[in-house]
Amino acid sequence: MSINNSEKNTYDAIVIGSGISGGYAAMELCSKGYKTLVLERGRMVTHGEYPTANKDIWELPSQNVVSHEEKEKDYFQQKRLGWWVNQDNKHWINKDSDYSYDEVKRFDWIRGHHVGGRSIMWGRHCYRWSDLDFEANKKEGIGVDWPIRYKDIAPWYDKVETFVGVSGQAEGLAQIPDGKFLKPFPLNCAEQYFREEVSKAYPERVVTPGRVANLSEYKPEVHKGYRSQCQNRNRCWRGCPFGAYFSSVSATLPVAEETGNLTIRSNSIVSEIVYDKISKKASGVKIIDAETKEEIIFFSRIIFCNASTIGTTAILLNSRSETFPNGLGNGSGELGHNLMDHHYGMGVRGKISGFEDKYYKGRKPVGFYIPRFTNINEKTKKETYLRGFGYQGGISRVTNNPEDAYGEELKDAILKPGPYWLNMTAFGEILPNHENKMFLNFEKKDKYGMPTITFDAELRENELEMRKDAVKCAIEMLEAAGCENISSYNSETAPGACIHEMGTARMGNDPKTSVLNKWNQMHEVSNVFVTDGACMTSSGTQNPSITYLALTARAVDYADKQIKEGKL
Incomplete structure (x- = not known):
């Protein structure tokens, strides 16, 4: 294990x-002056390295x-x-043959190990x-209460939406x-x-243009990178x-690099966060170099966990010590539990x-979005x-x-546009449940010697x-709306299929029932923050990423203030 030259390895x-x-x-962090090391377990990718971006479908294999044979393999x-x-995106998607996992009950786990991750x-x-x-949660007696309310996060939504560029x-x-x-992006x-027809029949159901992180307008003074x-x-x-949509490689990482404070280390598989029982804080992060298999420890004052819902919690569960035999900051026993997603596979045409x-x-x-309209009030x-x-x-x-x-x-026919068809899919909330979980199998190791993951949700x-x-x-x-030839489907999906996995290291007010406090800070290890999907206390119906960003900006601001006040 390489622990020499600790000064060189300190950020x-x-x-x-x-x-x-x-x-x-x-x-x-870089913008606030912190020398920051980003550890990515996958390969290096920089903006522009998109091999299929300009290919037409007939140019793809x-x-x-x-x-079928490749999928089976x-x-x-x-x-x-x-x-x-598909051929146009498979280079972004992990092969199950390289990163398999086990299931007590089915879980569809989609991963992308490369710089930028699934933001691409x-x-x-x-x-x-x-x-x-x-x-x-509080009103219904489900799970635990969120330690924040909308007013706590609203100004951070303002901040990140401005930078990201949300069209809506x-x-x-x-x-x-x-x-x-x-x-x-206007409705066609x-x-x-x-x-208009839905509004006439059901005023509480609003069909609105989807709100997306694609720049319908580009403002160079705002949309950096x-x-x-x-x-x-x-x-x-x-x-x-x-770079018309927001991603790490087109936006945030280039801005961080411009500060001179960023170091990215790819092919760095984090095995654990190292805990110091004397200071009662994390002292650093241990990695396995994916190419050399060398183990290296990097040291820092604060650590942000953003390895994805499952990845972050797997690291925390594997970070075992005398103080935390069941995983770092897991005194509550909630690490790995309350695994959520959105369920879909039900819709119409x-x-x-x-x-x-x-x-x-x-x-x-x-296309369009129809926000939740049930259980809003007594009427619904x-x-x-x-x-x-x-x-x-959408309709096309x-x-x-x-x-x-x-x-x-046939040649004449296919050159003429056909009729308009409407397709829409529902995305539903999954309630937090302690029995929906992931855990590590310490008896079964992957090719890097890391315990493998099992899902039960x-x-x-x-x-x-x-x-x-x-x-x-x-x-x-x-x-x-007077549609014809209406067909519907309700094909029950497994958790994970929506790729909105959340929970497993939830926020809460009570350290006995939650892992993180209202600042996304671990209750029991004050210099470790979790701001990816693992922190979520319920799943809502909305796509969650903009909320992760708002929580991340808020947590960094809090950590910065704590450091300046000498508390971290």
Whole structure:
């Protein structure tokens, strides 16, 4: 083990993980003057290294399809999702053959080990949480109470939305507060018609342009890094050479690098956080070099854990000591528990007629969003389930492909636009439950000698009842808009499939029932902060990443003040 030259290996701050929250933590720390080391377990990637970004589908192998044989060999767990692994994005996605895991109950774990992490291929939807979310656990007696409320995080939403660049439309809805928006990507003619017809029939159901981290307007004095305006190519998960959507490699890490305070060490697998029982703080981070297998310890004053919900908690559980035999800061026993996601796989499809003489330009990166409208108040209260769901969808013209045509008739037909079709999917909240968990198998090691991960989580009665209503409400809206050929589906997904995993190191007021305090600081180890999805106390219905960013900015500001006051 290399522990020599500790001065060389010492930094003011260490950030574990370079994804969406890790990149933001690094930028904030570097901007405040802290010499910061970012540890990334995967390969180095810099902005512009997007190998399929400019390829058309016919330039990709097998028309973008990954063969059944390759999926069986390398993606045998992820192939259960069907749609996820393609030729245009597989270089961002870990192979199950390299990073397998075990399941008591099915969990779909999607990972990307490289600098930038899943910020390169995330869905980019950004919706604020409200007190409907932060107060729900306490009101309903579910899990534990959040230690914060909307007023605590609202100014941090302002800060990160301004830098990130969130395109959206103000609607004045309490359940998804309005933010600092760039102009929205407007609804097309059929989507606008759908909005109006749904509003007539169901005033509480609002069809609004999706709020996304794509720059509909580029402001160079605000949107730092390597960024520019969205070109409406809709190839976002390949990586954007224009930097038009927010990612670590296009935005936060370049800004951090400009300060001169950033060091990125890729191929660095964090095995544990080292605890000093004398100071009662963490002294550093031990890594395994992925290329040489050498073990190295890096030292720092503060540590930010941003390795993803599962990655962060795995590191904490593996950080065992005499003081914390069950994992760092795990006096509550809650590390690994309360694993959440959003559940989806329920939605509708239908044809909208009457717009055959109209078309639209470009391939905008988002369609519409319908925020939660159930269990908002007494009027919308449901008797069969708690919380709610939102919808993401869009309406587009499909290829005109008559079944019986061939030859010249077929050629002529496919060059003409077909009808408008609406597709939308519901995203529902999963309640925190102690029995939904992940844990380490110390008897089964991976190729780096690290304990492997086992999942044991499932959808429960509340989620199953919610799914029925989500499909029912979706059909109602399509019928109100006069859609034809309406079809619906309710294909129960496993946790993880939505790639919004949360929980496992939750925030709370009581150290006996939670891992982190209201500042994302470990109750029992004051110089360790967790600001990725692991910190979440409930899951809401909204895509969570913008909330991670707001919590990260807030936690860095708090840590900085604590250091300056001599408390850290």
